[in-house]
Amino acid sequence: MRKRIVKRGSRGFLIGLLLLILAVCGGCQGEGQKNPADENTGLGEDAGTKAPAFSDDRGEEASNDSLTVWFLDVGQGSAALVHQKDSWMLIDGGDKETSSYVVSFLKQKGVTKLDYVVISHYDSDHLNGVVGVLNAIPCSQVLAPEDYGTDTKIYDSFQQVCKEKELAVSHPQLGEEFAFSHSSFRVVSPASYEYEEGNSNSLGIRLEYEENSFLICGDCTEESEQDLLYLGVDVKSDVFAANHHGSRYSNSPEFLEAVSPNAVVISCGKGNSYGHPDASVLLSVQNLGADLYRTDLQGEITAASDGKNIVFDQEACMDYRSGPELREEESKEDDKDSGSDIKLFQEEVRPYYGEDEQLSEEETEQPNHESVGEDSYILNTNTKKFHKKGCSSVEEIKEENIGYGSDREELIGMGYAPCKRCEP
Numbered sequence: 001m002r003k004r005i006v007k008r009g010s011r012g013f014l015i016g017l018l019l020l021i022l023a024v025c026g027g028c029q030g031e032g033q034k035n036p037a038d039e040n041t042g043l044g045e046d047a048g049t050k051a052p053a054f055s056d057d058r059g060e061e062a063s064n065d066s067l068t069v070w071f072l073d074v075g076q077g078s079a080a081l082v083h084q085k086d087s088w089m090l091i092d093g094g095d096k097e098t099s100s101y102v103v104s105f106l107k108q109k110g111v112t113k114l115d116y117v118v119i120s121h122y123d124s125d126h127l128n129g130v131v132g133v134l135n136a137i138p139c140s141q142v143l144a145p146e147d148y149g150t151d152t153k154i155y156d157s158f159q160q161v162c163k164e165k166e167l168a169v170s171h172p173q174l175g176e177e178f179a180f181s182h183s184s185f186r187v188v189s190p191a192s193y194e195y196e197e198g199n200s201n202s203l204g205i206r207l208e209y210e211e212n213s214f215l216i217c218g219d220c221t222e223e224s225e226q227d228l229l230y231l232g233v234d235v236k237s238d239v240f241a242a243n244h245h246g247s248r249y250s251n252s253p254e255f256l257e258a259v260s261p262n263a264v265v266i267s268c269g270k271g272n273s274y275g276h277p278d279a280s281v282l283l284s285v286q287n288l289g290a291d292l293y294r295t296d297l298q299g300e301i302t303a304a305s306d307g308k309n310i311v312f313d314q315e316a317c318m319d320y321r322s323g324p325e326l327r328e329e330e331s332k333e334d335d336k337d338s339g340s341d342i343k344l345f346q347e348e349v350r351p352y353y354g355e356d357e358q359l360s361e362e363e364t365e366q367p368n369h370e371s372v373g374e375d376s377y378i379l380n381t382n383t384k385k386f387h388k389k390g391c392s393s394v395e396e397i398k399e400e401n402i403g404y405g406s407d408r409e410e411l412i413g414m415g416y417a418p419c420k421r422c423e424p
Contacts, residue, residue, distance in 0.1 A: 067183050067209040071241065071293070071301040072105060074098040076269030076276070077125035080216060080241065081106065082207065084181035089116040091205070091216055093129025096154075102129040103136045111137060115180065119144040120218020121202045122155045134161045143178075146171040146193040148201045149383045151398050172203070174233070183209040188235055189217050191227040196420030198396065199244060200224040206237060210307030213237040215259055219244040225255040235259050238310055239303060240290075242266045246277025246323075253284050263291040263303075263316065270296040271327045279322040291316035296326070377411065377424055379403035384416050391422035 064085060072079040074094025079102055082089040088111050093102050106114075117139050120126055131154065134142070142162065162169055172178075176187045189204035202224065204217025215237035221244065228235065240261035243250035245268040264285050268276040277294070285292055293301045294317055302313040321329070377386040378394050382401040386408075387394050405411045408424070418424050 065182060065306070067181075067207075067212070067305045067307075069207075069214055069239075069303050070105075070109075071265050071267055071295060071303075072098075072102060073295045073299045073301075074102065074125075074129065074267070076245070076272040076274070077129070078120070078218065078241070078245065078267045079126075079129055081109070081111075082180070083109070084183055084209070087115045087181035088113070089118065089180060090114055090130070090133060091118045092120050092126040092218065093131070093133055095125040096128040099129040099132035103132050106133060106137060113137065114139040116140070116178070117142045118203065118205060119158075120204065120216075120220075121145055121198055122148075122150040122152065122158070123198065123219065124152065124154045126218060127154050127158055131157050131161055134158075134165060134167065139165075139167060142167050142169045143172055143203065144169055145190070145201045145203045148193055148195065148198055149385075150198055150396055151380065151382055151401060152396055153398070174231075180207070183207060188215070188233050189220050189228055190224050191231055191233075195221075195224065197221060197223070197393070199250075202243075206235065209305050212239075212305040212307060212310050214239045214241070214303075215261070216241040217243050219247075219250065221250050222252045222255070225250065225252055229254060229258055237261055239263045239265065242277065242281065242285075244276075245272075245274070246281045247274070248278035248280050251281045251284065253287075256284050256288060261288070261290050263293060263310070263312070264288075265293045265295075265301055265303075267295045268323065271330060272296075272323055275323045277323055279320075279325070282320040282322060286320055292318050292320070294319065296323075376404055376406045377408070379405055379411070379416065385419050386411050386416045386424055387419040388422040388424045391419055391424075393419055393421055 067082070067084045070081040070083075072081065072094065075098055077094035077098065078092045079094040079098075080091040082091065088106075090102075090106070093099065114133070114137055117130060117134065119130055119142065122145070133139075161167075171193070172187045174187055174189070174191060178185055185205045185207040187203065188206045190201050193201050195201050199219035200221045200223050202218035202220045204215070204220055207214040207216070213236070215235055225243070235255070235258050237259055238261060240256075240259045240263070242264055243255075246266040266277045282292075291312075293312065293314075295301060297317050297319055298314060304311050304313075376389070378389060378391070378397075379386045380393075380397045380401055381403045382398070385393070386405060405416075408418075412418075
């Protein structure tokens with residue numbers, strides 16, 4: 001199994017090559033001589049065998065003090081498990097289809113209690129799996145965004161399980177810090193919980209272990225990214241979990257430059273209908289010179305840090321084909337295999353209100369808004385917001401809270417406010 005070391009200033013060294021150099025040089029040097037490899041790697045004279053390594057059991061770290069992060073393969077969603085010594089943390093949990101897989105994965109790793117569960121935001125492709133985990137595994141503390149007006153069945157399920165399990169749910173603010181074994185993490189987003197768009201309210205953390213760092217910010221949008229840069233929030237990190245599955249509405253070039261990662265991990269589903277990851281984001285990553293890892297192409301991805309170096313369990317894929325390119329290539333291959341000249345590549349037929357989240361089976365039972373005129377509005381009678389037809393926020397409205405209106409001034413007079421995202 002091939003691995004790569006991620007270290008600021010020494011990107012691209014293979015751990016096998018490093019050990020080989022140390023072994024050869026050690027046999028050639030006399031007593032008291034300094035190993036020249038130490039000067040180049042930054043490991044130090046006594047650290048030749050201390051870089052984190054993996055056993056044949058994929059993902060099991062050799063060092064007891066290593067900080068290990070598993071980026072789980074949950075398809076079109078996000079989930080990451082973090083471990084150090086006796087401490088465990090889950091960051092998001094994927095969608096309904098992979099919820100049982102996430103629970104099984106945690107139990108396989110021996111997780112009997114979670115110190116933290118971090119929920120970036122309340123979209124189903126991040127929250128569904130969390131609800132499954134909270135029903136199955138005890139948790140000391142849940143960190144989640146303030147309620148930004150979401151109104152979905154899965155959010156109701158989350159509230160219910162927290163109530164039943166008597167879980168402590170905190171809504172941390174920008175800059176708050178938390179201890180995690182020998183490591184710590186700091187809240188780096190959002191700037192506030194006042195965004196109209198739910199993704200912009202994503203709770204993001206920067207996980208730090210000595211000289212190494214991981215940045216995971218859920219579906220943080222470009223709007224939120226720009227606010228963080230304006231405030232001067234330190235987001236520079238060795239490993240960056242790309243925002244919003246590599247969406248073009250996130251991962252701005254300015255933000256990526258500020259993060260300056262040595263490795264970028266994109267969590268998305270193969271052949272997803274949203275076009276993740278986007279070609280422009282992949283180009284920005286390529287221009288950075290960062291190693292690229294993708295769950296849609298590589299499955300589960302594991303990284304371990306000894307505080308100085310970060311080792312991945314597999315080589316970076318460095319595959320810059322966008323989601324739509326991969327999907328079209330697969331459809332062409334299907335055409336070729338079937339011997340048909342008919343192009344099978346089509347957009348998946350499903351309710352479409354925006355690219356924010358893949359709807360669960362329960363939530364696809366939404367009213368058909370196609371009959372709504374372009375000059376009419378879709379109302380959320382619960383939050384008192386009105387939206388344009390096609391606004392992504394519409395997908396979060398429960399069926400019983402959906403209404404319609406055509407007179408803008410009349411709606412405002414009735415106490416409704418225009419959606420800040422679609423600006424009706």
